Amino acid sequence: MEARDHQEFDRKQRVILIHGxxxxxxxxxxxxRFLKRxxxxxxxxxxRSVGNSVMNHAQRLRxxxxxxxxxxxxLHFVTHSMGGIILRAVLADMKWHQPGRLVMLAPPNHGSRVAYLAAKGLHYLCPALSDLSTSPDSLVHRLPMVESLDTGVIAGTQDLLVHLESTYIANQADHVLVPCGHNRILRHPESLQETLYFxxxxxxxEGARRVAPTASPRGVVV
Known part of the structure; x- marks a missing residue:
């Protein structure tokens, strides 16, 4: 019995990593490598992220x-940028027997201004840009909140692709800032440590940097 209990304690928990x-x-x-260690x-x-829409990717992930x-x-998840939006589209209609936790790195939960501008000329080559746009009718504004997993968000203070206020999500468990840009957040030492802790x-x-979000007149964190 003791040997079995010890084996249960040592069992590695699973994490799915999803890029942007x-x-x-x-x-x-x-x-x-960090999580494996x-x-x-x-x-x-x-x-293949460029040629399809977010919902096409979500079908494959589902x-x-x-x-x-x-x-x-x-089962835990760590997502980067659009990866978090794809997962949100999947979680909208999935129920988990044993919910895990989710860490979203630099997620455009309320869209990206850069995606909005790029979609004007590149929509047909990359439909996902329209999904990630700050336009009021874009997909990111139609997805429900993450209900099934405890969610933490890490945002980069030097992120030029996703504005800080776009990273917040209404029912997040916690939100912190790391001094780096959009892609560096995937390997910044502070980001890695905070991901592991969450x-x-x-x-x-407790010592991580936090800033309270602002709210739009509709009561939506932006």
């Missing part, structure tokens, strides 16, 4: 996760 627009498995390398079993879910929803073991505790460290 124009990313690949290699951009997740530092995060992947800290006793997590990681899987990098990769996709098919990948369908067999996981009833697992007795918690996966273990459901909140970020």
């Amino acid at each position: 627009l124009s990313g690949n498995r290699w951009v997740l390398g530092s995060l992947n 800290n006793n997590y079993q990681t899987t990098r879910w990769c996709y 098919a990948f996760l369908e067999s996981e929803a009833d697992s007795p073991e918690p 996966l273990k505790n459901g909140r970020f460290t």
Whole structure:
């Protein structure tokens, strides 16, 4: 009995890593190695991000996760940028037997001004740009909140692609800032440590930098 209990204690929890627009498995390398060193079993879910819409990507991710929803073991997620929006589209209609935790790195939860501008000329080459736009009718403004997983958000103070106020999500458990840009957040030492702490505790460290979000007249965090 004691040996079995010890085995249960040592079992590695699983984490799915999801990259953002124009990313690949290699951009997740530092995060992947860091979590493995800290006793997590990681899987990098990769996709060809440029030629499809967010909902097309979400269909593929949903098919990948369908067999996981009833697992007795918690399944955690760490997403970067658009990866978090794809996961939100999937979580809208998935229920988990044993919910895990979600860390969103630099997520454009309320859209990206850069995506809005780029979509004007590149929509047909990259439909996802319109989904990530700050336009009021874009997909990001129609997705429900994340209800099934405790969610923490890490934003970069030097992010030129996703504005700080766009990273907040209404029912987040915690939100912190890291002094880096949009892609550096995937390998910044502080970002890695905060990600690990949230996966273990459901909140970020006490000493992390936090800034209260502002709210629009509609009561939506922006």
